[in-house]
Amino acid sequence: MLAMRIVPFLLSGLCTVGLVIALNTQLPAGGSKTPRLGYFLSPQLGFWQNAESANTNFSGEVKLANLKGKVDVYMDDRLVPHIYAENDLDAYYVEGYLHAKYRLWQMEFQTYVAGGRLSEIVGEERLPTDRFFRRLGMVYGAEQTMANMEKNPEMKATMEAYSDGVNAYIKSLLPQQIPFEYKLLDYKPEAWSPFKTYLFLMYMSYDLTGKGSTSDLQMTNAKNYFGYEDFNKLFPNVEDSLDPIIPKGTMFVKPAIVPQTPANIDSAYFGKTINSTAMAPVVPDKDNGSNNWAVSGSKTKSGRPILCNDPHLGLNLPSLWYEVQINTPTHNTYGASFPGSPAVIIGFNDSIAWGVTNAGRDVLDFFDMKFKDSTMSEYMYNGVWTKATHRKEVIKIKGKPDQVEDMAMTVFGPVMYDRAYKNQSSEGKYLAVKWTASTPGNAVETFYRLNRAKNYDDYLKATSLWSCPGQNFVFASKTNDIAIKQQGAFVAKWKRQGDFIMPGTDSSYDWQGIIPIDENPMIKNPARGFVSSANQMAVDTTYPYYLGTANSFPLYRGIIINRKLTEMNGITPEDMQHLQMENYNVFAEMARPVLLWNVDENALNADEKKYIDIVKNWNLKGDYNEKGATVFKCFWDSLEAEVWRDDYQKSKLPMPWPDAPTLLENLMHDSVYAFADNINTPDKKETIKDDAMAAIKKATAHLKELEASNTLEWGKFKDTRVNHLLKIPALSRLHLPIGGGEHMINATKPTHGPSWRMIVHLTDEIEAYVVYPGGQNGNPGSKYYDSFVDSWAAGKYYRVLFVNKAAAAKHEKMKWHITFTNS
Amino acid sequence: MKIITAIVITAFLAYVLGIYSTLPWWSFAISSFVVSVAIHQKPGKSFLAGFLGLFLLWAGLALIKDVANEHILSTKVAQILPLGGSYIVLILVTGIVGGLVSGLAALAGSYLRKSK
DSSP, X not given: OHHHHHHHHHHHHHHHHHHHHHHTSOOEETTEEOOOHHHHHOTTTSGGGGOOOTTOOOOEEEEOTTOSSOEEEEEETTOOEEEEESSHHHHHHHHHHHHHHHHHHHHHHHHHHHTTOHHHHTOGGGHHHHHHHHHHTHHHHHHHHHHHHTTOHHHHHHHHHHXXXXXXXHHHOOGGGSOHHHHHHTOOOOOOOHHHHHHHHHHHHHHHHTTHHHHXXXXXXXXXXXXXXXXXXXXXXXOTTOOOSSOTTOOOOOOSOOOOOOTTHIIIIISOOOOOOXXXXXXXXXXXXXXXXXXXXXXXXXXXXXXXXXXXEEOEESOSOEEEEEEETTEEEEEEEOTTSSSOSEEEESSEEEEEEEOOOOOEEEEEEOBSSTTOOEEEETTEEEEOEEEEEEEEETTEXXXXXXXXXXXXXXXXXXXXXXXXXXXXXXXXXXXXXXXXXXXXXXXXHHHHOOSHHHHHXXXXXXXXXXXXXXXEETTSOEEEEEESOOBOOOTTTXXXXXXXXXXGGSOOOBOOGGGSOEEESOTTSEEEESSSOSSOTTSSSOOXXXXXXXXXXXXXXXXXXXXXXXXXXXXXXXXXXXXXXXXXXXXXXHHHHXXXXXXXXXXXXXXXXXXXXXXXXXXXXXXXXXXXXXXXXXXXXXXXXXXXXTOSSOOOOOOHHHHHHHHHHOSOOGGGSOTXXXXXXXXXXXXXXXXXXXXXXXXXXXXXXXXOSHHHHHOOOBXXXXXXXXXXXXXXXXXXXXXXXXXXXXXXXXXXXXXXXOSSSOEEEEEOSSOSOOOTTSTTSSTTHHHHHXXXXXXXXXXXXXXXXXXXXXXXXXXXXXX | OHHHHHHHHHHHHHHHHHHSTTSOGGGHHHHHHHHHHHSOOOHHHHHXXXXXXXXXXXXXXXXXXXXXXXXXXHHXXXXXXXXXXXXXXXHHHHHHXXXXXXXXXXXXXXXXXXXX
């Protein structure tokens, strides 16, 4: 009888234990893993704790040991904090605390990406990304900059105050209060440190200047495949339509550095065959770019300058940006900050406003090294065997033993590609990477100084500290100065230097210097009454240094911005809002006549004729409902494919596709285009007209499918979305009703576009409008998680509250008040 | 009724253990087991009491959070898990998961007492 009871006891007991174990384990599910379901669903510990009440009261009193004085934070109705501190370090301490409170998971995750640590939290499937970033020298670079900044007492104290603030919040967290994504992926926040800020800034450098880590190798393939002469036609150095940042005709000073071209360049560089293929696991979007401009009071209705900026980056939730006002006795500043870094990155203060776009200059190059043997202990340099140091990068992997990367370090930098980390055709090559981001930089000091800048001279001093990623800093002041300067550590290069892998056995191909700061392109108060940049080449060919291949520089947004700003007068902030949302496609304006000219309409069938008519009647805008934008894009892409596909098909190695202007500019000059011929049909010589007809026929089939699935409208066709950083659809915002796209001022593409829109009118009391595709609270369980997305898509802006403490205390829109004290 | 007493005490103890957030989420399995040993019932009733105690606690706590949150997070989680985006199903699943663990522990408790 006893056994009859013991058996069910043991059975039910085992079932209980078994169920608990199953619910306490991350189970595999379709390529990823479930959370620990028992923990995740537990209402007192798991995700339900992150379901923030819609009526949450964000007010409170916080006691923090490291504060020197009292800090008041007023949160407005959009959950933007207005920080009023008695000293600067307290302000950054509280900024760190607030970043952590609202964006902790995101800011830590970004440093896991940058530092090559994703395998630690996600598992082996992210090892390729981790290896790539480690070997590119991301951790190494962050160490260099950190060592440099440790020597700067003011910045060291700033970084530490910020970091202490982040940690104060992390320490205050109860286990059930950790952000949602930690619970989903099952790990815990760790302590923050200034080093993590430097890692995050390395990620921004990679995002904005790291394209060469993939493209230099692919460009080398293309040069070897096509031969240098044809390569030059596909990837030119100049484009006729260019309207540079510094107006054409500007005189430049005599250069301080005249880079010497190596003597053996034709054989050793342009003709040399180094096959390579590599694809970064995370490739920076080639159109990471932005618009910024400032108009002087002579062109505005108020007589005061207006400054505008919209940086185009990957569109993500939580957003890269966090809106904040910082008010201390030394400065009063408002704008977009990076969760993970102190200060305001793009914004304005009581006296000036500033914004940035990416310079796009090539500051990352590869050198082909010759090692004595596979131990990589000695390499040939200037005729002698030189000792290489070694650097170990240990990658922890969830549930697996560590992976150790052994990297040889050379005069150029780390050997990224070697026998252990290679690509399909590296044939045992050793490629060292040299990158300005890995040299000691000043990190956020430029922004720290801009936050406090009072005038043009302060702006010039602040920006002169900036090294990487190179930016176009636009500026406007209440005293009616406007300016733009392209600043960064730019390499003084000879023509085509670093576009391909360079020989690394001696110093002749090495960088010969950094261009002196006052020779960088800049312009102040030009006669035309405005300054602007849109990632185009900063200068024309009379500038004494080589900028890089033209395909690094988007051409068309700059043309339309300058055209519009030239036409506009009596400008108001509202006019600027419309300009940032402008969907006119200047590329299509130039390309449509070329396309139509090459089509014989009599040879078209009814369907093809219908689509050609749509293009003919199109208003050249990429508005949400425009079918013409979709049809034009399909026709033109199809034409490019007809022209080049046959030439590319025979290469086994990845090669970059020529940029949009290449075909257009050639066809605008010349109706006979050599690449038009299909090399697979030796008995027939195709012309561009043949290609155009073939393109229309092929594209029409595709267009009919789009029409059948009701996605011929441009907005539906391109389908803009804002993805969660983990790309989980339920945490993302999909199918957003917004037009725009490539070549347009409103550069909103499927997953990429204006990540922050800002308009600052420098009247006595500053009038500013902002919006970004996200929300202030990074918690997917908060109603403030994506609260700006709909306004952003609709082109609506929020008027910024930029008030002093006394006004904040009684302002009706300040909904919450948090006091921070040290006791 | 005995079963109601058992349900209430099961839920109460689980709630109290849940306040100590450094304890593992399954701590209530032990308290449900103990309750079932202390308030002895037939195996079927013990299971039911253990199940309902946690089902009501977890589903109830989830419901309170969810209503205040206006279903923002539950609708997202119910797509991730995937439960068709239904917050009602997610609340029920939450209750059932807690209930099953508790019910099985209570069942074991019932058999233990019997075997004495």
